[in-house]
Amino acid sequence: MYQAVIGLECHVQLDTSSKLFCRCRVTDGAPANTHVCPVCLGHPGTLPVANARAVELGVRAALALSSTLHRISVFARKQYFYPDLPKGYQISQYEEPLATGGRLHVEVDGERRAFGITRIHLEEDSGKSVHGERVTGVDFNRAGTPLIEIVSEPELRKPREAEAFLRMLHRVLVEAGVTRGDLEKGHFRCDANVSVHRPGEPWGAKVEIKNVNSFRYVARALAFEIGRQERLLESGGTVVQETRSWRGARTASSRVKEGSADYRYFPDPDLPPLQVDEALCQQARSALPGIPLDLWLQARDAREGDAFRERHQLDDDTAGVLLRHSEVRAFFEATVVAGGDGVQMAKWITGEVLRRINEGEDLADARISPEALVALEGLIQDGTLSRSMARDVFGELWTHGGEPRAIAERRGLRQVTDDWLLRDLVRDIVARHPRQVERYRAGNERMVGFFMGKVMKATGGRADPALASRLVVEALRRV
Ligand code: ADP
Ligand code: MG
Ligand code: ZN
Numbered sequence: 001m002y003q004a005v006i007g008l009e010c011h012v013q014l015d016t017s018s019k020l021f022c023r024c025r026v027t028d029g030a031p032a033n034t035h036v037c038p039v040c041l042g043h044p045g046t047l048p049v050a051n052a053r054a055v056e057l058g059v060r061a062a063l064a065l066s067s068t069l070h071r072i073s074v075f076a077r078k079q080y081f082y083p084d085l086p087k088g089y090q091i092s093q094y095e096e097p098l099a100t101g102g103r104l105h106v107e108v109d110g111e112r113r114a115f116g117i118t119r120i121h122l123e124e125d126s127g128k129s130v131h132g133e134r135v136t137g138v139d140f141n142r143a144g145t146p147l148i149e150i151v152s153e154p155e156l157r158k159p160r161e162a163e164a165f166l167r168m169l170h171r172v173l174v175e176a177g178v179t180r181g182d183l184e185k186g187h188f189r190c191d192a193n194v195s196v197h198r199p200g201e202p203w204g205a206k207v208e209i210k211n212v213n214s215f216r217y218v219a220r221a222l223a224f225e226i227g228r229q230e231r232l233l234e235s236g237g238t239v240v241q242e243t244r245s246w247r248g249a250r251t252a253s254s255r256v257k258e259g260s261a262d263y264r265y266f267p268d269p270d271l272p273p274l275q276v277d278e279a280l281c282q283q284a285r286s287a288l289p290g291i292p293l294d295l296w297l298q299a300r301d302a303r304e305g306d307a308f309r310e311r312h313q314l315d316d317d318t319a320g321v322l323l324r325h326s327e328v329r330a331f332f333e334a335t336v337v338a339g340g341d342g343v344q345m346a347k348w349i350t351g352e353v354l355r356r357i358n359e360g361e362d363l364a365d366a367r368i369s370p371e372a373l374v375a376l377e378g379l380i381q382d383g384t385l386s387r388s389m390a391r392d393v394f395g396e397l398w399t400h401g402g403e404p405r406a407i408a409e410r411r412g413l414r415q416v417t418d419d420w421l422l423r424d425l426v427r428d429i430v431a432r433h434p435r436q437v438e439r440y441r442a443g444n445e446r447m448v449g450f451f452m453g454k455v456m457k458a459t460g461g462r463a464d465p466a467l468a469s470r471l472v473v474e475a476l477r478r479v
Helices: 052-064 159-175 215-234 278-286 293-312 316-324 326-337 342-358 370-381 387-400 404-410 419-431 434-441 447-458 465-478
Strands: 003-013 075-079 089-093 103-108 111-124 128-131 136-139 146-152 188-197 207-212 242-246 251-255
Touching: 003 159, 003 215, 052 111, 052 146, 052 159, 052 278, 103 159, 103 293, 111 159, 159 188, 159 215, 159 293, 188 215, 207 215, 207 251, 215 242, 215 251, 293 316, 293 342, 316 326, 316 342, 326 342, 326 370, 342 370, 342 387, 370 387, 370 404, 387 404, 419 447, 419 465, 434 447, 434 465, 447 465
Parallel strands: 207 242
Antiparallel strands: 003 146, 003 188, 075 089, 089 111, 103 111, 111 146, 128 136, 188 207, 242 251
């Protein structure tokens, strides 16, 4: 048995209009190298000047995460060579970061947990390598874009916890206005560190997984990596400290990671210590509610959850399931808007819809419309279809779409609900099976099932089951 240890490092793009140390605009998709200047290109003799708006957003993040803000922090040079890093170093913070400590409250599988934050520091982004067919170019538009890095304590133990942590961190920072949080545009990037060890033994070497671009994939990549490390140790191997990247179904080694000593950090002589004054703190504070934002969001969720449950008259479990899956909830609400009964629609959705999603299908790819589901339930209510017939139709609606009544007609699905017709049929069947009737009269109640089977067979499964069983019992008693 192994125990996993997980720690996260998130790079978050601050929502500023200009870069961290110069007045170039922060752009997205502009032609390469059109938003650059001697400062962000690292020409000798230029002087960086810290962007007050970026500092304020960093302070906001610290306050929102109950982190201890340091009134004085220090910018440091992190040296490494890379083509997209024109200065040969990145300006970051190291020994004296903007903030340390803090925690994030997260709900994991219905349970409330708190995970520690180690530090929050300001840093600039690098440029980007652009790979063409025959050459690789460098675009420095992104160089100098303001980021904060948020490092978690190694307190997470499960991939699901890491996923929930990231989702909540993202929500908090977007809600606080710290970042626009567009994942596709790289506003929120996460590296996940993970190691495994046997309980009671020292922790193992950690592997850093880079460039995972969705929360769900972070959990998948971690689960894969935990399995890989366990198998490696189990077969007598050792885990080496390295950086790996997620390749869609597995992680692959990308480089052996430098220790911090290799970066030769030292305080940047071009920048004075960063002082956060009271006015700036006040400004940051006024953008936030008085309580930690994660708790505030959880309280808002709970309030909305109550209202949702009451509005649709759902029980706790059903409402909880719908609220946990935002796209499923949206589909549910659309069925209600389309005239569906909340309780009936919730049954379909927590049953047939979620079953398919749990099997790996995607609601976004499903062809069923909310209106069709409402119409399908209508066919049950008016007696046209039995539940099991409706489930058949549902299957077709899911994969091909269409109109429930038309599908039912094409497939010849129609319940036999005609009293007289069924009654005659039942009488006839009973008359033809005297020995089974005998056994029923001798006290064998299970014979009802035998006759029901005959009725269903004779009607091709189309008899209304409630009606048929009532008629069978009536007929047996009367013989
Ligand atoms: P580095 O200098 O290699 O970046 P840090 O000490 O800054 O290492 O830690 C980076 C991240 O890795 C943090 O989120 C931390 O919680 C996590 N971490 C540290 N040690 C371990 C470990 N043994 N297993 C898993 N995660 C770890
Ligand atoms: Mg680190
Ligand atoms: Zn610039």
